[in-house]
Amino acid sequence: MPDRDGSADTLPYDALLLVSFGGPEKPDDVMPFLENVTRGRGIPRERLADVAHHYDGFGGRSPINDQCRELLAALRVELDGRGLDVPLYWGNRNWDPFLGPEVERIVADGHRRVVAVLTSAYPSYSSCRQYRENLFDAFDPQAASGVTVDKIRHYSDHPGFVAASVDATQAALDELGEPGERARLVFVTHSIPTAMAAAAGPQPKSPEGGYVDWHLAVAEAVTREVGRLRGRTYDFDLVYCSRSGPPSQPWLEPDVNDHLRALDAAGVPGVVLVPIGFVSDHMEVIYDLDTEAVETARELGLPLARAATAGTHPAFVSALVDLVLERAAAARGEEPARPVVEGTPVGWYDCEPDCCTNLRDPGRRALCQRVPQPA
Numbered sequence: 390m391p392d393r394d395g396s397a398d399t400l401p402y403d404a405l406l407l408v409s410f411g412g413p414e415k416p417d418d419v420m421p422f423l424e425n426v427t428r429g430r431g432i433p434r435e436r437l438a439d440v441a442h443h444y445d446g447f448g449g450r451s452p453i454n455d456q457c458r459e460l461l462a463a464l465r466v467e468l469d470g471r472g473l474d475v476p477l478y479w480g481n482r483n484w485d486p487f488l489g490p491e492v493e494r495i496v497a498d499g500h501r502r503v504v505a506v507l508t509s510a511y512p513s514y515s516s517c518r519q520y521r522e523n524l525f526d527a528f529d530p531q532a533a534s535g536v537t538v539d540k541i542r543h544y545s546d547h548p549g550f551v552a553a554s555v556d557a558t559q560a561a562l563d564e565l566g567e568p569g570e571r572a573r574l575v576f577v578t579h580s581i582p583t584a585m586a587a588a589a590g591p592q593p594k595s596p597e598g599g600y601v602d603w604h605l606a607v608a609e610a611v612t613r614e615v616g617r618l619r620g621r622t623y624d625f626d627l628v629y630c631s632r633s634g635p636p637s638q639p640w641l642e643p644d645v646n647d648h649l650r651a652l653d654a655a656g657v658p659g660v661v662l663v664p665i666g667f668v669s670d671h672m673e674v675i676y677d678l679d680t681e682a683v684e685t686a687r688e689l690g691l692p693l694a695r696a697a698t699a700g701t702h703p704a705f706v707s708a709l710v711d712l713v714l715e716r717a718a719a720a721r722g723e724e725p726a727r728p729v730v731e732g733t734p735v736g737w738y739d740c741e742p743d744c745c746t747n748l749r750d751p752g753r754r755a756l757c758q759r760v761p762q763p764a
């Protein structure tokens with residue numbers, strides 16, 4: 390083992406793997422990408438055709454892969470600045486570069502202990518377990534090499550992620566100008582089926598489940614800090630975008646567009662949309678918010694500004710490196726502090742086997758959980 394100072398070291402990990410959703414990069418990618426995402430998920434055909442059109446407006450290219458490239462570059466700079474030479478890899482769940490070949494490359498390069506950073510910050514089947522299932526699928530073929538993977542904890546309430554949202558909310562309030570002083574903070578995340586939400590996260594949790602609980606905690610923390618910095622109190626709401634699934638299936642509500650109509654009817658003078666559910670400005674942000682919700686607000690004559698996502702905000706990039714170092718310390722058997730903003734839940738490393746149940750296929754195997762499932 391190299392002779393390095395353990396306290397600021399990524400050891401025992403010898404590779405860092407960024408794990409993301411993936412997105413199409415040209416028009417011909419769009420339908421096969423959507424088929425990958427929705428395979429076995431019971432999404433109506435019309436919804437797929439609809440969503441394909443969202444990409445048309447952007448030349449058939451999602452910005453998400455470029456945002457991963459930018460995050461990797463920012464992570465490299467932050468790691469180098471701290472004297473950490475761990476190599477970076479990047480694999481997606483649903484589009485090129487796929488996780489499977491990237492894990493093959495990690496093994497071929499001689500690495501055996503991988504730390505995974507997911508571009509998804511909250512617990513739920515879609516935002517955690519499904520990533521861990523895809524990690525299983527990618528790592529299982531390499532089992533003979535002895536390669537293993539651990540992930541960092543859910544980080545939405547890490548001080549660095551919250552700081553990035555606070556900065557972005559401040560900038561959006563400034564952009565609104567005078568209506569900004571009495572604006573409503575409307576936090577937005579991806580809707581999921583209410584049954585998936587109820588199954589999200591370990592106990593203790595509310596009947597709405599850990600996905601909703603964590604978002605509410607983050608929304609409250611950002612609202613509190615923005616209020617403190619501006620010397621006033623703001624009201625906030627948590628709303629949802631990007632609902633799919635059949636109409637008969639209940640999903641988390643209210644939809645952001647319906648909520649804008651309700652706020653306008655109630656006489657709210659302006660709105661800042663804060664997309665805390667997303668790590669970068671990908672399609673759900675630039676279409677569902679910047680295109681659809683912006684259009685709704687324009688029709689209403691309601692002043693609206695959209696806060697940036699964490700992206701490559703220095704506080705977020707630095708937080709991800711802190712989270713990797715923290716995970717490494719835990720893997721070395723130390724008991725590192727797990728910083729979170731006040732009043733929010735503390736994340737965990739390995740999920741319980743019954744956390745964020747796969748309601749369609751409960752037997753599907755996943756990594757990064759406490760008890761290995763029987764073969």
Ligand SMILES: CC1=C(CCC(=O)O)c2cc3nc(cc4[nH]c(cc5[nH]c(cc1n2)c(C)c5CCC(=O)O)c(CCC(=O)O)c4C)C(CCC(=O)O)=C3C
Pocket residue numbers: 410411412413423426427430432436437440451452453508509510513515516579580581582631632633634666667668671672673
């Ligand atoms: C919680 C959550 C996140 C946040 C956490 C995370 O970031 O992972 C997220 C992110 C994303 N979702 C994305 C795209 C899509 N999500 C879909 C469908 C679905 N998402 C769901 C949930 C989530 N999704 C669910 C419950 C479904 C229904 C199908 C199923 O039960 O699995 C569909 C199918 C069509 C449709 O139905 O809309 C698409 C195309 C992209 C890429 C955007 C780009 O291309 O820039 C990103 C980052």
Ligand SMILES: [Fe+2]
Pocket residue numbers: 579631
């Ligand atoms: Fe999604």
